Amino acid sequence: MTKRRMSLRMITASLLRRRSRMLIALLSIGIGATILAGLVTIYVDVPRQMGAQFRSYGANMLILPKEGGELNDANLQDALQVIPGDALVGAAPYRYVRLDMTSRQQSFTAAGTDFSQIAKTSPYFSVEGRYPENTREILVGKEIADTIGVKLGSTMELTWQPAASQEGASSDGEDAPVDTLSGSAEGFGGGAVYVTVEVDESGAIASLSVDASTQTPEFGGQVPKDEAFLSQFIGMTPPVSEEDIDAVSGATITSEAVVKAVNGARKTSAPTQPRTVIFSVTGILTTGGEEEGYLFLSLEDMEAMTGSNQLDVAELSVSASADQLEGYVNAISEGSEGVQARLVKRVARSEAAVLEKLTALVFLVTLVVLLLTMICVSTTMMAVVSERRREIGLRKALGASDGSIRAEFLGEGLFLGLLGGVMGGILGFVFAQVVSVNVFGSSITFQPLLLPAAVVVSMAIAALSCLLPIRRAVAIDPALVLKGE
Amino acid sequence: MSLLELKNISKIYGELKALDNVSLHVDQGEWVAIMGPSGSGKSTMMNIIGCMDKPTKGEVLLDGVDLSKESSKKLTDIRRDKIGLIFQQFHMVNYLTAVENVMVSQYYHSLPDEKEALEALGRVGLRDRARHLPSQLSGGEQQRVCVARALINHPELILADEPTGNLDEANENIVLDLFAQLHREGTTLIVVTHDPEVAEAAQRTIVLEHGRVAREVVNENFGK
DSSP: OOHHHHHHHHHHHHHHHSHHHHHHHHHHHHHHHHHHHHHHHHHHHHHHHHHHHHGGGOOOEEEEEOTTOOBOHHHHHHHHTTSOTTTEEEEEEEEEEEEEETTTTEEEEEEEEOHHHHHHHOTTOEEEEOOOOSTTEEEEEHHHHHHHTOOTTOEEEEEEOOSSOTHHHHHHHTTOSSEEEEEEEEOGGGOEEEEEEEEOTTSOEEEEEEEOTTSOTTTGGGGGGOHHHHHTTTTOOSSOOGGGSOOOTTOHHHHHHHHHHHHTOEEOSSOOSOEEEEEEEEEEEEOSSGGGGEEEEEHHHHHHHHSOOOBSEEEEEEOOOHHHHHHHHHHHHHHOSSEEEEEOHHHHHHHHHHHHHHHHHHHHHHHHHHHHHHHHHHHHHHHHHHHTHHHHHHHHHTTOOHHHHHHHHHHHHHHHHHHHHHHHHHHHHHHHHHHIIIIISSOOOOOTTHHHHHHHHHHHHHHHHHHHHHHHHHTOOGGGGGGTO | OEEEEEEEEEEEETTEEEEEEEEEEEETTOEEEEEOOTTSSHHHHHHHHTTSSOOSEEEEEETTEEGGGSOHHHHHHHHHHHEEEEOTTOOOOTTSOHHHHHHHHHHHHSOOOHHHHHHHHHHTTOGGGTTOOGGGSOHHHHHHHHHHHHHTTOOSEEEEESTTTTOOHHHHHHHHHHHHHHHHTTOEEEEEOSOHHHHHTSSEEEEEETTEEEEEEEOTTTTO
C-alpha cells in the first residue's frame, strides 16, 4: 500500500468515524460556501437584475435627429436594429407641437406618440381612464385637465397653426402645373372644414376630398360622402362661384365653407392652413412630472393635423450595462445618416451609482461572510486539535514528523473544503435563486463555473483556517502520551 | 554489546532534580525492568530513552549515537527507526481499526503493508479482531494491538511504560509471554513498572529512588 493511500484511508476514517465533530466543521464550511456562492451569484447577476428594475424608472436613451437631419419612423426603425431585441424594452417616438384651444384662447404642448410603447418606456405613467386607442382620442395631463376642467369623455377642440404662415405658400400655388392644394374655411358653428384639391395642368380641379369632422355629423358631416355634391367641382377652375354649386341639403353652411376652402386652397407640402380637430378625452395622465402639462395624441392624428411624419425624439428603454449602452449609442450615431443617439445621463448615471453601491455592499457582505466562515472553521479545527491532542501525541511518539502532522490536518481540511465546496456550490445556487425570486422577482441562470469556483474557494478557506490549528498540533509534545494523561 | 548507555545524566526542572547523575548500561538483547515509586524519575528516564526529552546534563548513547546532542527532528527519526513504544493507557487512534493502528506505525516508518500488519496481529492472537475499532476491543486486546504496533517495524529497542498497569492477570500473562518471545528473538526490552511480578519476568531490575539508582537486582530465576 502506498503512503498516499494510507493517508487517504486515515483521513476518510477520521471523517467518517468521528462524524459529529467533522459534521460541524463540514457544516461551517458548507454553509459558508453556500452563502458565498449565493452572494457571488447575486453579485454577478445584480447588474442584470437591477437593469430590469431600473427600466421601470423610464427611458435611458434618446434618439434625436442630427443637425440638419430628420427623424421619422423609417430611420428610427433602422436605428433600433442596432439594439438586440431582448435588450430593447421599448421605444416611444415623440413629436411635440403647440396646439391651440381657441375656445379658451390657450395653447398647450401636445405630444404625438405611440401609446403601445409609452407603457413600456414610461411604466410610471398613471392613467385615469385609458390610453387613446383610436384616432381623435386624447390623453390629457392632469395639470391641463385641472386648469381647463376637462373630464373623461369631454371633448377638446384643438387647432394646429402652421408656424410659417401663408405668404410663402401663396407664391408656390401658382407655379406648378399639376398640384395638390389644400385649404380650409369656417363652417357651421365656427368649426373648420378642410379640403384637399388636385388640379391638372390647366388649373382645373381633378379631384376633391373634404374633411368635415368638426361639423354636425348628421348634416355637415355628411358632406364629404356626398358624391353628387363633390362631383360638381370637377373640371372647374377656382375660384368657383357659390352660385354654380348646389349645396347639400341641410348642410348649406358646410357646403359654402367647402367652396370657400377650395377657392382659398394653396399648394403646400405641409398644410399651410390651420387645422382643427375635435378630440375626445379618454384618459387623464398623472406622473408627478412635467408630462402633466402635456397633451398626448396618436402620431396618426398628429400627422393628419400637421401633414408631416417627422419626429422630434424617440425615448428608448434599454436593459443593458453602461458599457453596452455606450456601444449602442455609438453604433446608432455612426451607422445612421440622419439620427443620433444619446444617453439620458441622469438615469444612466444614477443607475450606475446605485449599481456600484449595491455591488459594493454585496462585496462587503461577501467579505464578512468569508471572514466569519474562516473564524468558524478555524475554531472548529482548533477544537478538533485539542480533542485529538492524545492522538497527535501518539502519532508523534510513533515517529510522525511535524511535516506529516501538518499534511494530515491539511489533508483533512482540504477534504472538508472539497465536500463543503460541492455542497456550497449547489446549495448556494438554490440560495441565490430564492433570494433572486423573492427580492428581484426573477430567476437566475446557473453559472457552470460556480461549482468549481466554490470548491476551489472553500478548499482555500479550509486550508487557511487550518493554519493556526496546525501550528498548535505541531507544538504538541509526544511525551504527554507517556504521562498517562 | 552495549545498545544503550546513560552516562551521568541529570534532568533538572528548576529546583527539582528529576534525575540526579544516573548511569545505566543496557546490552543488545537484554530485558531490563525499571522500578520505583511515583516521582522517582521513571517517567523522565523513559522520556529521555524514548527520544522525547533531553537530559540537562550527561550523555545518552543509543547504538553509539549521543541523543543529548541531537535536534528534536533527528530524535523523531531515531525514535521511529529504532524504538517501539508501548504505553500504559494503550493509546490507540480511536477512529482506526486494529490493523489500521498497526499500519499507522508502518506509515510513519516506511510503507504501510496490510498483510504484514495482519501477521503481527496474528502473532498477538488478534488476527480475527483486526477489523474492530478500539472501542470494540477489551483493554487486554488493545494492549496486545499496541504490542503488535510496537514490534511491526522490528525495532532494536522496545520501551514499555507500565504495559500491564491496566490489565487483569490473564492479559498480563499474555503480554509478558509476548515480551518473552520478543526477548528470545533478540529484541532489547526496557519495561518500566511498579509491579514486582512484571519486574521479575525481566533479567535485571533497576530500582530508582529520588532520581537516583537505588539498587540493581539480577533475576536469578530468569528463564526458569
